[in-house]
Amino acid sequence: MNQMFKKVTAVFITVSMFTALFAGCSAKKDDKQSSLPPSTQDGNVPTLEEDAKNPVKFSIFVGEGKFPKGNEPVLQEITKKTGVSFDIQSVASNAKDKLSIMLASKDFPEIIMMGRDDLFYRYLDSGELVDLKPLLQKNAPKMYQILSLPGNGELTKRFEQNGKLLYLTQDAEMLRQGEKPFEDLEDPNFVERELPWHRALYVLYPEIQNIYGKKINNLDDLYTALKAYKAKYNDKNHYPISMSSTMGEHMIWAAASMYGYKVLSYGIYGGIYATKDGKNYQYTFKLPEMLNFFKFLNKLYREGLMDEEGPIQNDDQFQQKMNGGKVFSMIGNWDSIYTANSTLLSNAATKDEIFIPQKLMAPGVDKVWQFNYAYTGNNAMVVTKKCKDPARFARFLEALYTNDDVQVLNGWGIQGQDYIIKDGKRDISADIQAKMEADPDYGLKRGLNFFNNVINILGYASDGQPASNWNAPFYQSDEGQDPRDKTVTGSPLNWHNDWAGTFYKDYDELDIYMKADSPEARGLAQSQTLVNDAVSKMVLAGSEAEVEQIYKETIQQMETNGISAWEKALNKEISDRRNINK
Template sequence: MKYKKMLVSSLFIAAALLTACSSGNGGDEKADKDKVTTLTFFNADLAEDDKFENPVAKEITKQTGVKLEISHPVGGDTQAVPLMIASGDYPDIIFGKGDLGKLIDAGAVVALDDMIEEKGDNLKKMYGENLSRLKNSLSDPQIYHVGTAGVENVTNVTSGTFQIQLDVLKELGYPEINTLEEFEQALKDYKEKYPEIDGQETLGLSLLGSDWRWLITVGNPSGFAAGYQDDGQWIVDDKTGETIYKFQDEKVKEYFKWLNKINDEGLIDPESFTQKYDTYIAKLSSGRVLSVADQDWDISDAVASLKGEGKDWRTYAPLPVTLNSDILSPSTRNYGFTGTTGVSISSTTKHQDRAFEFLDWMASEEAQILLNWGLEGINYEIKDGKRVATDLDQAQTDPQYTLKTGVGQYVWPFPQLGNGAVDSTGNPISRSASRELIVDSYTDAEKEVLSNYDKELWVDFFPNPEDSEIPSHGRAYEIAIPSSSDLSVLQQRADDYVTQAITDIILAKPSEFDTKWKAMQTKLEEMDIEKANKEMTGLVQDRIELWSNK
């Protein structure tokens, strides 16, 4: 049954992609008449339809003469890019994310080096010496994409951390919470005091383990709790490049042992591994979920709903929670520029020059201000020479703000100056660039909690990013895996397996934990995980060497 559903989903995507590509050609005929070129664009990270008709999108078209016709995966399906490759029919521009290597090997995207050199003034200015970090590999040192990460970054916000309700902190007298044990105790104390919230059962920690978000609410937090930076499914020794599959690590094991324990104690939402995304967001929006371990962008709709209903104290505080006090949270680590995935131009497009000119314009200062701030007089104004947002209330309380206005909608996955960059007038490119701007966006509840901890920003709870070295390999999950390698298949099999195995381990009786964990390790060895480790180590070491050659 699962296979049939995947097949139907895949066929649906294939049809959608063919329609998108063919409609792009039809749009070109119309473009000649209207002097607007329609470029078809596949965005692997987009989860909802975007008609490219919001105010920012219209301004982009006005400035560039380009309208994007955007397609995206349906229901989190991962077969969209492989289906493109199988059909040989591609949109004009593609964000293939982790499948970039497959697109390169299939000859589906063009090398951009010559175009960047000849007419990529904005891109050259944006990236500077970081252009070398866009190169594909040691054996093929060409540039096939631009984006996605910012070039100049400051860490004034966190994401993907353990988060707990503001009311929990207030009610418990603002306790120090830095370890899993302290986090657990806070949940127990508050839940015991308030077994219900607004007439519904209080839930300690809710996860979303029924779809791909298992990776960000179950898998990734295990590495963060153990103090490992975000390398996806890998743990990397940045000095040697030695890499292992994350779920073989002993400290990661300790995190899941903790989840197993608190599940047995009734602190984990019993629907965590069966609920759908809408149900998860609805629970968070109700205010009865005390904590999450998730990315901010994944719960943003719930947070906006809570604020819109005046439930500011039910929103969340990010905390640097780790296994023990000897481990530092990696959430504020400065990775440097790691734009090793991004937007590419297809080899079949009839508008190669137009597509490149569009991408180069997206790297301009004018575009970066528009993408990050929106329209002057509508989304921001200039006061005493400073750019000031005028729509903060809408931005904080409307879950559809980004899609409706376009503000922030097209920053990712296109070229980004980064939230640490300033424009030619000295104003920040990003709304999250300065501490002052972030403080202005906080609710009174957030400010009260921070004041009681003698902090100004949430990031002040975390290690100073200047105290850690920039990793020489960037982030392992961004490395394009060659199609000639067995690594993609090996990792996918392992990921599919551990998703189910670890779910079973978390839900098991504590007395069964060690036996089940050992059985999982044996199975991973049988699945040739050591071969995957060896191949990933080679790719990481190649990356380190490639980036060291400016």
Template structure:
């Protein structure tokens, strides 16, 4: 989950299911009526709360993202217990994490991908839709009662609609979260705040005040020195700032933003909101509050500055805070205290943004011809979307890897460690048993998601839950021809915005030249790009609702 927002960040009621089906056009499920020859091994009675068990032994091929922290082992309890519960054997085609995206693309493009293709993020399936290499999974949701149940119960229609292609269908089964799950924010040295008699800042303006006080006390230092700027300058910082400023940046940058008041998309990098964010950052750099090397330095350099007391504020997430910053500081300054603060509010309000969709599963079109196709869809529905399947993938086997009390609280077995729940334990849930595996364990109810969180992280999540969640953008899928044209414009526009953003922030270009910059961006086809996108939005709205 560590890279959830980094990777996509572009990269989100009763009757919702009916509306979703209607939005796909007539006959979305028509193909599902012609599956008489594809039901071998399937259960005749399968629904929400049913333990899937194939009526005969089955084997399905799966592309497997082999993580170096817990490389696949055939003797994992995960594999044997999965077979025991479902009657299914997974035949893995293993690909190292470092090569996964490239190899996945090559295999799909060549028609050589296994039947099941997990660890695919929303948007990564789009290049393969036109070729017909991937199954339009939205046509087969009647085979997946747990998926449908959570989609309706959690009112996920708007999130799901963001997956739809120009034909109204979607081609990836995403992980589904009950609620938006923010993780990335800022870490602040609270012992320095105490020294200066300051409170944790709740807004970007309050952060400015805090940084000014730190600078006054330590004039030879930059109080804020950030990380995560390679390969995306300002990756995390622009990302989290963009939320409060009503724009997008860094990992979350995309050339378009939805203007709800105008009812259309606008070009992100030239909006007043984006300019306001740039002006604020320029002020921090100009006044010596933000280290200008924040946008070029390696993560290790930023960590060293924090550990040595040369800076007091840095970007963070839950794992980084516990696994890196605190151990780093403990070696050099045992009295130092650092916490992850709730995302600061900004001109756009006290808000949070995010999708409730996680990386998910794409399915090779050839799987549709398998005599075991229906059984495969039932199996995936149980493993990825049922409460029992999600618990199994994350926690393992009750009585062996965990226990569960009457209130439904999970407790890891004392001889097993996972996310520092039992430090020093001789066994590890991922490495030795195969559970908590990023290929299978994601999405689900908030209670399950937070079941491994520390008390500190739960407090952070509670604070974030109180913030207003911004709505997701409306769907606006391109046709194949439009996508080809947009692709020619998108990267040059994004690269130029990034380049000029840094120039303005660092004072290499005067902010008085903003209007000239806007004209330059328009000269790189920004208006034509946005016109193309609004045309796609209007067409989809007209054709699919």
């Protein structure tokens, strides 16, 4: 499995958080809550042992999708150590609408997880959020210090607005002074263990070896390989390349990378702006090379190489085809690949098949950029003024940073059930891994790694071992590796060494937002609504001339919406930051 477990088992929260906004319900007090400990009353900060004797329950809303309820075995053990439990709430759909209603009605839970988008910034301006800065400085000083380290991006300073710290983020690995990340992304011999973080071309192995015999490096190579697959499987049940009607932005991101651009995300929206020189940033749909890319996709469709249902099918229909091993390739995000690869492995007929990434480079391009790893985290956590005891919640966060028992419970679970001790180190056994693979909801049902999806968690426990089972030694052993990946690694199609040098670090171009009611923000939002539909129409077009017409009309509509004003404001913000940080 290598480190796939990280993305696969966390998908119940991470993917739904990345693709959706979040909502919540009114705060509820625990009827069993006792009086505060004496040390709180005299102004001192209670110890963890004191807090553990005084139970408290916080309501937290985490969004759409599958989530723990709050009473899972691991969460129960954390409650025993801290006295803190959680009423974990979610909705089935329409989270953004729910979040908007909450803001209008002032009917909040105590804690909310939400995407950092335009609505999030309305929350920051609402006056309904607790300032975390004094709370953390008094009740979680070690956590505050770690978040403030330059190596962690000085997040407390970076997120502070008008002297207040109204939110924290999740999904970024935090390190103590002197600790090194698990992966040195600047290592010239860097080996990529997980699938690339940006969008890419994926092809089915060993089919690529059988029909093409080498890596696909550019669109001409891809076209030749698709023709070969079509010649081998000339029927309606095999698809040289497929897509869904919502993949347009993902495909644009992959294409921009192929053309040598550094591609950035805007809030929860991926691959929105891009640059080649670090000075001029542009909305990705408008990049001058994009029209040729769309013409290429259209050519595939007109020649019967693109799945004819692709541009109009939904994500579930697309995923079903991927899971069946009848699709040779796709251009897009890693989430559908992990799902497909897991499904293929579980089926005796397809257990030897696996989708692998290919690094495309357009003619004249000598560098592909995968990711700006000056990463400050994904979604935001806010504490509302409905919270009955913000200081107590801050002390709980401190325990996640300073208490090994709490850290290990969150990241590893219960010894003997979720992990073992082997050679003096925490690890995963083959039996435990088999249980995880047999039940996709294993982590959910156990309550594992829940708080990694609430705040940025330390990469290491204080004993120097990984703080999470995502980095278990088992996944680096022969026994723990995906047998298919071992085969690929030993072949000429090994992709793991292809991505060294594709990372860079630049804080100035990240976390840029504009107020939701500004003309610039509206221009972007209105332009984004056009993209997926325009891509599907261009793929389905009857001729290159029609592709050009659709593209031209879409650009015109975006300009009417105000996309150039958004680009101008974006470039000004980045330029101003660079001048300040010289």
